[in-house]
Amino acid sequence: MTETKELVKKLADKYGRTRESLIPILQGVVQEERYISSEAMTEIARELDMSAAKVYGTATFYSFLDTQPRGKYVIRVCRTISCSMKGKNLIVQELEDMLKIKVGETTSNRKFSLLETNCLGWCHKGPAMLINDEAYTELTPEKVREIINDYMKK
Amino acid sequence: MAKQINLTIDGMPVTVDEGTTILQAAKKLNIHIPTLCYHDDLCVAGNCRVCVVEMKGSRTLPASCAMPVAEGMEIMTNTIKVRTARKHIIDLLLSEHNAKCTTCYKNGNCELQELAAEYKISEPMFIDLVPHKNYQMDAYSPSIIKDDSKCIRCQRCVRTCEELQHVSALGVAYKGDKMKISTFFENPMFEVVCTNCGQCVNRCPTGALVERNYVDEVWQAIFDPDKHVVVQTAPAVRVALGEALGMKPGEIVTGKMVTALKRLGFDSVLDTDFSADLTIMEEGFELLGRLKKALVDKDPSVKLPMATSCSPGWIKFIEHTYPEYLDNLSTCKSPQQMFGALAKTYYAQKRNIDPAKVVSVSIMPCTAKKFEADRPEMRSSGYKDVDFVLTTRELAIMIKQAGIEFNALPESHYDSIMGASTGAAVIFGATGGVMEAALRTAYEVVTGREVPFNGLNITPVRGMDGVREAAIKIEGTKPEWKFLEGAELKTVVAHGLTNAKKVMDAVRDGRASWHFIEIMACPGGCIGGGGQPIPTNEEIRKKRAEAIYREDAGMPIRKSHENPEVVAIYKEFLHEPNSHKSHELLHTHYKPRQRY
Numbered sequence: 001m002t003e004t005k006e007l008v009k010k011l012a013d014k015y016g017r018t019r020e021s022l023i024p025i026l027q028g029v030v031q032e033e034r035y036i037s038s039e040a041m042t043e044i045a046r047e048l049d050m051s052a053a054k055v056y057g058t059a060t061f062y063s064f065l066d067t068q069p070r071g072k073y074v075i076r077v078c079r080t081i082s083c084s085m086k087g088k089n090l091i092v093q094e095l096e097d098m099l100k101i102k103v104g105e106t107t108s109n110r111k112f113s114l115l116e117t118n119c120l121g122w123c124h125k126g127p128a129m130l131i132n133d134e135a136y137t138e139l140t141p142e143k144v145r146e147i148i149n150d151y152m153k154k
Numbered sequence: 155m156a157k158q159i160n161l162t163i164d165g166m167p168v169t170v171d172e173g174t175t176i177l178q179a180a181k182k183l184n185i186h187i188p189t190l191c192y193h194d195d196l197c198v199a200g201n202c203r204v205c206v207v208e209m210k211g212s213r214t215l216p217a218s219c220a221m222p223v224a225e226g227m228e229i230m231t232n233t234i235k236v237r238t239a240r241k242h243i244i245d246l247l248l249s250e251h252n253a254k255c256t257t258c259y260k261n262g263n264c265e266l267q268e269l270a271a272e273y274k275i276s277e278p279m280f281i282d283l284v285p286h287k288n289y290q291m292d293a294y295s296p297s298i299i300k301d302d303s304k305c306i307r308c309q310r311c312v313r314t315c316e317e318l319q320h321v322s323a324l325g326v327a328y329k330g331d332k333m334k335i336s337t338f339f340e341n342p343m344f345e346v347v348c349t350n351c352g353q354c355v356n357r358c359p360t361g362a363l364v365e366r367n368y369v370d371e372v373w374q375a376i377f378d379p380d381k382h383v384v385v386q387t388a389p390a391v392r393v394a395l396g397e398a399l400g401m402k403p404g405e406i407v408t409g410k411m412v413t414a415l416k417r418l419g420f421d422s423v424l425d426t427d428f429s430a431d432l433t434i435m436e437e438g439f440e441l442l443g444r445l446k447k448a449l450v451d452k453d454p455s456v457k458l459p460m461a462t463s464c465s466p467g468w469i470k471f472i473e474h475t476y477p478e479y480l481d482n483l484s485t486c487k488s489p490q491q492m493f494g495a496l497a498k499t500y501y502a503q504k505r506n507i508d509p510a511k512v513v514s515v516s517i518m519p520c521t522a523k524k525f526e527a528d529r530p531e532m533r534s535s536g537y538k539d540v541d542f543v544l545t546t547r548e549l550a551i552m553i554k555q556a557g558i559e560f561n562a563l564p565e566s567h568y569d570s571i572m573g574a575s576t577g578a579a580v581i582f583g584a585t586g587g588v589m590e591a592a593l594r595t596a597y598e599v600v601t602g603r604e605v606p607f608n609g610l611n612i613t614p615v616r617g618m619d620g621v622r623e624a625a626i627k628i629e630g631t632k633p634e635w636k637f638l639e640g641a642e643l644k645t646v647v648a649h650g651l652t653n654a655k656k657v658m659d660a661v662r663d664g665r666a667s668w669h670f671i672e673i674m675a676c677p678g679g680c681i682g683g684g685g686q687p688i689p690t691n692e693e694i695r696k697k698r699a700e701a702i703y704r705e706d707a708g709m710p711i712r713k714s715h716e717n718p719e720v721v722a723i724y725k726e727f728l729h730e731p732n733s734h735k736s737h738e739l740l741h742t743h744y745k746p747r748q749r750y
Contacts, residue, residue: 038339042750051322052338052750053346060327060336 007032008043017048022058026065034074035066063117071106073151076117076130083126087140091127092116094141098148112151161227176218176229177205185231188240188269190247190359191308192219194691195677196317202308204243204269207231215239241273249280250287251360252303260361263688266306267360294342296528297350297366297521305335305362311354318677319651321471323348335362338750344525347474347749349651351467351675352521352545352684365521365685368542369551375513375542376419383513384501385420386493386572387411389427390519390583390680391546393701397687397694398550399560404697406705409565414553415517416566422505425568426516427575429493430582430591432723433464434714436740437486437588438596439731441670442635450637457481459646459661459668462588464488466526467675467684469744471651476658477746482671485741489582490516490523491532493572494539495739500727501572509535515542517549519583519683522675534739545685574719577610577705577712584699585649585679586615586622589672593626593645595715600628600635610712616703618678618696620653621646623668649674649682 011028015021022044029040036059045052059065066074077083077092092114096102099112106113122128125137129144136147156171163180170179175198180187191202200220207218210228215236218229230236248270255261289303309326312335316322323346327336337346355363375383392408401407415423441460447453463469463484472479487495493516498509516523520543526532527540544552553560568575578594581587590612597605605612605626614624623646631639646668648657654673660666676682678695681702706712714720728735 041338045750051316051325051347053322053325053327053336056336056338057325057327061329 002039004029004033004037004040005043008040008047012044012047019048019050022048022050022055023062026055026059026062030065034070034072035068037069069106069110071110071113073111073131074113074115076115076120077103078118078120078122078126078128079116080119080123082119082123083128086126088127090141091129091139091144094144095148098145112148159223159225159227161223161225161229163229164231170223172223174223176207176216176221176223176227179223180207180218180229180231187218187231188272189219190265190269190306191310193310193313193357194693195357196310196313199309199313202243202247202306204240204247206236206239206243208233208236237273241275242279244269244273245275245279247306248275248278250283251306252284252289252301258304258361259364259367260304264361265359290340292342293366295344295348295350295366295525297524298343298348298352298355299364299366300335300343301362301364302334303362304360306360307333307335308359309335310357310359311335311363314353314357317652318353319349319351319471319675320655321347321349321351321651324354347747349467349470349474349675350522350525350684351651353676354684355521356684356686356688356690365545365547366524367548367551368524368544369548369555372515372542372544372552375515378513380511381513382421382505382507382511383419383515384422384424384497385415385515385517386424386426386429386490386497387415387517388490388519388583388680389430389580389587389702390683390686390698391517391549392580393583393681393698393705394519394686395546395550396560398547399553401561402697403694404701406701407560408705409567410560410563411549412568413563413566414556414558414560415549417558417563418552418556420515422569422573424493424497424501424571424573425575425579426489426493427579427582428572428717428719429489429496430579431576431714431717431720432492432740433486433489433582434578434588434591434595435720435724435731436492436736437462437484438592438599438714440484440486441592442596442599443732445669446637449641459666459671460484461671461673463742464582464588465673465675465680466520466522468651468654468673470522470525470747471654471675472658473744473747474749475655476662479658479661480744480746482661483744485737485743487532487740487742488523488526489579490518490543491526491539491742492740494527494532495534496572496723498535498537498539499739500723504571509537512537513541514539515544516540517544517546519546519680519686520676521545521684523685531742546683546687547685550687571719571722574717575709576714576717577707577709578714579717580705580709581702583680584616584702585674586612586617586647586672587679587702588674589615589624589645589647589670591714592670592672593643594713596643597626597628598713598715600632600638601630602632603630604713609707611703611707615645615647615672616699618692618699620650621648621656623647643670644668645670645672647672649679650677651675 015024206215208230292300396405396407447456502509524543578591681698
């Protein structure tokens with residue numbers, strides 16, 4: 001058995017094999033493998049005895065269920081209006097300069113992915129971004145440099 | 155009796171059963187409410203919103219297809235508010251729709267186009283978003299073309315694939331403005347579990363899902379003086395073609411269709427019915443052979459129940475879903491492919507034509523037949539056995555293109571050889587028909603007497619119930635079939651792949667004691683095939699089935715083994731059912747495919 005196959009089986013044993021188990025299993029795969037590969041989706045479909053197209057549909061519906069390989073640290077900058085007005089573009093520019101990638105891309109060492117996201121709920125403290133599950137608010141280009149430098153050392 | 159609900163629609167009182175929707179209640183009053191995502195065969199989705207109506211006391215406009223009636227409800231279907239809303243909805247759908255109607259395959263047969271015409275969307279009020287969308291087109295399948303730029307995301311196809319077929323090759327992916335109808339990982343349709351049944355094509359309101367058409371290729375062949383073009387017509391086409399040419403459902407147009415095909419320029423107009431009868435001979439003897447091996451020789455390798463193999467949608471379904479049961483399938487090719495193999499061997503020999511010059515065309519109620527004809531196994535004659543498969547709809551296109559006034563055509567007869575038919579062959583077109591035809595022959599082979607049913611009509615296998623069982627007690631056998639004396643032949647019939655799954659799960663779980671299974675991929679059998687005229691619903695399918703049984707009842711010969719051309723081909727060419735030659739030309743094998 002491949003690693004993915006084992007992982008999916010383990011998750012299905014844990015969460016069950018009904019339709020409601022689909023999202024927890026998908027989340028479990030993202031946690032372990034950082035994204036849901038076509039192999040993982042096929043395995044989930046097999047374990048849950050459901051159509052692979054439906055697994056794909058669910059996975060693509062949710063932004064946080066990545067279907068493309070991502071870096072170790074996924075940076076999501078809020079793109080909604082409050083953060084935009086507070087200078088989100090400068091933040092994105094700083095990140096792109098530092099990481100040498102564009103929004104939607106992953107660094108060649110697979111350490112960072114840069115994405116935009118919808119509202120994070122930090123409108124009163126914009127601009128905001130997430131790195132994996134950690135929220136960073138009231139960002140300035142200087143603050144971003146500090147934060148990313150820390151992550152680079154990790 | 156259900157509780158009665160009183161309401162008014164456009165000021166007219168109406169009383170309906172509790173649970174009825176506003177749309178259904180309005181229909182009772184002959185009020186037409188436009189729909190797009192709604193379909194008689196499918197569950198309610200309520201996503202297109204074009205059926206909105208005004209309801210007294212409600213600020214918003216409910217979707218009439220999804221809203222059940224309530225006591226005292228006052229509904230208005232034709233107010234300024236309703237018409238404006240509908241117009242905006244259609245306009246919004248068009249803003250994301252590749253509306254190049256004049257060059258669209260569905261031009262003239264598109265529900266969105268009809269609505270745009272009805273609501274006179276002349277000056278679009280929204281920005282055309284099509285250039286900003288990265289729409290994909292999948293034209294790799296030999297059966298079905300999927301063009302996302304025409305899709306309005308009503309999800310009829312998704313519901314069809316899930317509810318009727320239990321395949322779910324198509325699903326909904328992404329969300330919001332990126333939402334699309336997609337296969338697994340947006341792979342081409344021919345690479346996924348799609349069975350090519352074309353039920354989605356039958357229900358798509360626009361040109362997003364259409365059959366791959368071979369009309370031009372067939373015209374080329376007809377007008378090539380070097381080619382001898384033979385055409386075969388499937389049983390279900392003759393009871394549905396009329397619908398695509400302005401006639402009512404349920405009209406039998408066999409004679410007119412033959413005349414039309416001759417006028418189109420086919421060199422020989424022949425009948426799939428001939429090879430349907432041949433299928434009965436081969437498959438009937440195969441079943442009896444399997445029973446003998448199982449009961450007399452006690453051969454453990456014999457697979458029972460045996461399942462029919464005429465429906466290529468069903469074949470691809472079982473290859474994907476129950477590959478461990480492929481040996482239970484009859485090895486018989488479908489009538490289309492038997493015909494194809496014989497057209498370039500037996501027929502060419504008898505008519506003294508070089509088989510390389512024979513172009514074999516079939517008219518089918520089916521899109522999966524296009525895939526079947528392309529299978530690598532289907533070249534037993536040394537050539538591609540069936541060169542081009544046209545659906546009923548494509549034949550209607552050719553008849554219109556040729557300027558033929560179909561209604562006014564005189565009737566004529568099929569050519570010979572391979573043009574003779576029986577009632578048993580005709581009923582292949584309806585669910586239960588293959589079973590009935592097989593029983594008519596098998597029972598008589600074994601006992602020397604006709605099946606013990608009034609007028610040869612084996613009514614227990616007829617009808618539209620999803621799964622139907624029937625048993626026949628075999629008594630008074632001929633000496634060579636003595637081992638079947640007193641045995642009860644148990645059969646089951648299913649149509650629509652969701653019902654096929656029920657039958658196969660019963661087989662897999664050991665809950666079944668059937669000997670013979672008939673499965674057709676499409677609802678109602680071939681009469682409800684994916685290549686049949688649009689629209690389709692249960693009422694239309696019933697009318698087509700009634701026509702099939704009318705045609706059967708009116709045939710002078712109603713048993714496959716009495717078809718004179720079938721008798722002749724065994725005498726001259728094949729020798730006997732399941733002979734070496736038959737196996738070479740008329741039988742095939744299957745291949746397991748991935749479920750995921």
